Amino acid sequence: MTRIPRFHLAIPVDDLAAATRFYGDVLACERGRSSDLWIDWNLRGHQLVTHLAPAAPRAANPVDGHDVPVPHFGLLLTVPEFHALAERLRTADTAFVIEPYLRFAGRPGEQWTMFLTDPAGNALEFKAFAEDADVFATSV
Template identity: 55%
Template sequence: MSAPAAVLPPFHLAFPVHNLASAREFYGELLGCPEGRSSDAWIDFNFYGHQIVAHLAPDECGHHGTSAVDGHAVPVRHFGAVLSMEAWQAAADRLRAAGVEFVIEPHIRFKGEVGEQATMFFLDPSGNALELKAFADMSSLFAK
């Protein structure tokens, strides 16, 4: 019998956006993240069980710089979530249907290697980079 899955505490991430209405549309409507508290300067979202907060800070937006990973230029500053394969595919389909331009198209990275994963990168309306990924075998998340 295997051990029960660990329950991880949610993380908190605050990030800059240039416009709260576009953040609300992107995170709330497109990604389906329920909205929590908000003010005229910020909005809380439930990002797959984690608290992210979009703060109105137009001068701080965007990502700058990339790193080579498996033949792709990955945005160095990014955040995201590890999903089930089914949820990852549903997100990829929803983003494609909405016409989101991918920084790195949905694909399988490290195919046949330790850490094989489905991944995709895209930008929010403020230029913040996000990655959604999934593992067929979640135990390989931290495998070497």
């Protein structure tokens, strides 16, 4: 049996209740094990752990005329999943760092992308490629 690769990511949060509302309610992640200092989340099959800790300083790099937050993490979705999540985030009055938009239209690597932050300021990117094979395309 081939195992699908999964990632584990631990991030700092300054309020576990706010993290619970965001990851549990807004992003609809299933809650796993927890303590008074951390919570495991099932982020579409990946283990995301929110640890009660001070946040690290943030920076940004210019990409396509946008200030892309660094560091950031996120997921690759299908195009329908991307648009459904964007609507879910809008319904929850989520403030986007970069509104959902289409990059590289009609070219290799065509993708929808959006950036937002969780309540602790951790930056997340969600994107969807028109063609899965273009995820690692080298020419755009």
